[in-house]
Amino acid sequence: MSKILLKTVFLTVIFSSVLFSSCHGVIFDTIRDEVKLEKAQVTGDIHSIVRQTVNGDEYLFVQNGKIYRKLASKDSSGWENLGKPESSSTIVKLAADANYLYALALYYKKDSDEGENVVSSYSVLYSADGGITWADSDSFTGISSSYSPILFCTNSVYAQGRYAYIRSYDTNTSAYAIYQLNGSSATLVYNTSTADPTGTASTSTLSCAYFNGNVYFSNNYAIETNGTSYAADDADIIYTANSDTIYWEPKSTFTGSFSTNDNKSDVNTGVIYSMALTADYIVLGTSSGIKHASLPLTSTSGTSDFSTNAETTLSSYYEIYNVLAVEPGTSETAGILYGTTEYEGSSSSTSATFSNVGLWAYYASRGSWNRE
Amino acid sequence: MKRIAAIFCAFALLCTQAFSQNISLLKDEQSDEKDLMSYRMNEPGDQFIKIGLMVTFPLNFGGDFPLYRDGQLSTGGAGSLGYHRFITSEIAAGFDVQFGYNPTIGENIFTYVPFIFSVTYQPTWNRLEFPMTLGLGFAMENYLNRTYFPGFVLKPQAGIFYRVSPGWSFGVEGDFMYLPQHYDNSKYDDYGNFASFMIAARYHF
Numbered sequence: 001m002s003k004i005l006l007k008t009v010f011l012t013v014i015f016s017s018v019l020f021s022s023c024h025g026v027i028f029d030t031i032r033d034e035v036k037l038e039k040a041q042v043t044g045d046i047h048s049i050v051r052q053t054v055n056g057d058e059y060l061f062v063q064n065g066k067i068y069r070k071l072a073s074k075d076s077s078g079w080e081n082l083g084k085p086e087s088s089s090t091i092v093k094l095a096a097d098a099n100y101l102y103a104l105a106l107y108y109k110k111d112s113d114e115g116e117n118v119v120s121s122y123s124v125l126y127s128a129d130g131g132i133t134w135a136d137s138d139s140f141t142g143i144s145s146s147y148s149p150i151l152f153c154t155n156s157v158y159a160q161g162r163y164a165y166i167r168s169y170d171t172n173t174s175a176y177a178i179y180q181l182n183g184s185s186a187t188l189v190y191n192t193s194t195a196d197p198t199g200t201a202s203t204s205t206l207s208c209a210y211f212n213g214n215v216y217f218s219n220n221y222a223i224e225t226n227g228t229s230y231a232a233d234d235a236d237i238i239y240t241a242n243s244d245t246i247y248w249e250p251k252s253t254f255t256g257s258f259s260t261n262d263n264k265s266d267v268n269t270g271v272i273y274s275m276a277l278t279a280d281y282i283v284l285g286t287s288s289g290i291k292h293a294s295l296p297l298t299s300t301s302g303t304s305d306f307s308t309n310a311e312t313t314l315s316s317y318y319e320i321y322n323v324l325a326v327e328p329g330t331s332e333t334a335g336i337l338y339g340t341t342e343y344e345g346s347s348s349s350t351s352a353t354f355s356n357v358g359l360w361a362y363y364a365s366r367g368s369w370n371r372e
Numbered sequence: 373m374k375r376i377a378a379i380f381c382a383f384a385l386l387c388t389q390a391f392s393q394n395i396s397l398l399k400d401e402q403s404d405e406k407d408l409m410s411y412r413m414n415e416p417g418d419q420f421i422k423i424g425l426m427v428t429f430p431l432n433f434g435g436d437f438p439l440y441r442d443g444q445l446s447t448g449g450a451g452s453l454g455y456h457r458f459i460t461s462e463i464a465a466g467f468d469v470q471f472g473y474n475p476t477i478g479e480n481i482f483t484y485v486p487f488i489f490s491v492t493y494q495p496t497w498n499r500l501e502f503p504m505t506l507g508l509g510f511a512m513e514n515y516l517n518r519t520y521f522p523g524f525v526l527k528p529q530a531g532i533f534y535r536v537s538p539g540w541s542f543g544v545e546g547d548f549m550y551l552p553q554h555y556d557n558s559k560y561d562d563y564g565n566f567a568s569f570m571i572a573a574r575y576h577f
Contacts, residue, residue, distance in 0.1 A: 024554075026555065026560045027553060
């Protein structure tokens with residue numbers, strides 16, 4: 001009798017644990033949205049997707065050591081490989097303003113003692129013809145690898161709101177300073193002795209956005225506006241993200257800082273690295289794959305499932321440092337979107353694969369995300 | 373003297389007849405005992421552990437046999453380990469655990485771990501055993517960072533095994549597995565049908 005009782009108790013415990021520890025992620029229905037992956041053209045670590053107007057046409061530029069460009073309106077793959085400005089360089093970041101395209105070039109040297117290549121220096125290069133020919137910046141060549149510079153730009157949809165900056169170490173102040181790039185020259189915008197016009201720059205600045213006639217700097221990875229027009233500055237909300245919390249402010253009240261009490265939403269994603277606005281969603285590039293949240297945001301906003309195969313391609317195995325919506329005024333599924341994937345750690349421990357690291361795109365014409 | 377010899381010979385002849393009858397009777401008895409022991413492959417209380425490797429075909433995700441490369445799920449594999457005990461000489465009950473995977477067309481992996489309780493009807497003929505099993509259970513299903521648990525599992529199987537020795541049998545089995553998925557939002561409801569071909573070994577004790 002005691003054996004029967006023991007067996008009954010054992011089975012009850014098993015079935016109870018089964019019933020009360022359930023979780024129901026959508027699996028088969030999501031698998032049916034998967035598509036066969038295209039052969040990738042633009043692979044590797046991509047740290048920037050940059051807009052620039054070249055001869056009146058809107059182009060997008062990306063880098064993975066080399067530079068690629070493509071007409072922004074093209075809704076199919078096929079990037080033009082512009083190569084490297086200098087064969088000895090590796091292009092690690094791009095930026096653009098209204099007139100120039102900028103590239104942050106990294107140079108390696110051989111360390112014979114360790115038997116490896118190590119970073120030797122950085123230089124900023126600029127191009128006035130859409131990446132075809134390049135020249136060295138007068139002010140930022142041979143930057144020591146001890147002080148890694150950061151190249152960034154507003155990347156505004158509004159063509160005249162595009163400004164490029166470099167955060168570089170200032171030996172005079174022994175701290176990082178921010179300079180606005182203008183072709184071969186540069187202008188000091190901020191250092192520890194000089195504040196920028198909006199009072200938002202710091203030695204830890206990572207990003208910036210053009211909003212309501214000004215450039216605002218941020219220590220966060222992601223800052224973005226909801227502008228939709230190439231020809232007019234029509235943005236009326238500015239967003240930023242710190243960790244997995246999104247903050248936003250309307251044009252009418254924004255003076256440079258975001259409230260920590262109102263207009264914020266903890267969306268419970270990984271760390272948000274980038275944001276792209278569409279007509280109906282804010283698309284988020286995070287440390288746990290691509291996510292999106294419905295607009296308008298509220299204090300209780302959270303992420304929701306994609307109707308496309310976004311989460312099975314730019315999946316939680318990857319870090320999404322860049323997302324970009326080519327036409328922010330269109331809905332997410334009716335537009336063109338780009339995202340970049342990277343991962344840390346070994347492939348065996350993360351389930352990520354190197355073949356999937358690189359540039360991905362969504363085209364409304366095919367209705368799915370795929371490798372570029 | 374002659375009479376004694378004759379009587380002795382007659383007695384001896386009679387004795388041989390008597391003994392031959394006894395031997396005949398003994399042989400008959402032994403024969404009956406053999407019939408009573410008549411070789412049954414399995415007896416109530418007999419147990420076996422089954423281990424198998426299988427190739428798994430996703431039947432309702434598109435693609436064509438045998439690799440289903442163009443389907444959302446492709447052909448995968450699984451391993452199985454189970455314990456079974458005979459209740460009668462032909463009916464056994466038991467429990468199997470499997471680990472299986474199928475690649476997806478987007479280069480991800482769908483994995484599942486079913487825990488299956490089963491009843492087997494197994495007729496035999498000579499050294500051949502023909503298990504027919506119906507299994508019910510639950511599974512943990514994983515895909516990317518998503519988990520579906522517990523997922524219902526229905527699994528009928530049929531196979532053929534050859535008893536190489538009292539302790540070992542080897543054979544093959546085919547099975548069909550049904551994995552439904554239900555959600556609060558019914559638009560996500562779906563199911564997976566899988567067919568498998570398994571090569572297995574059974575240790576009998």
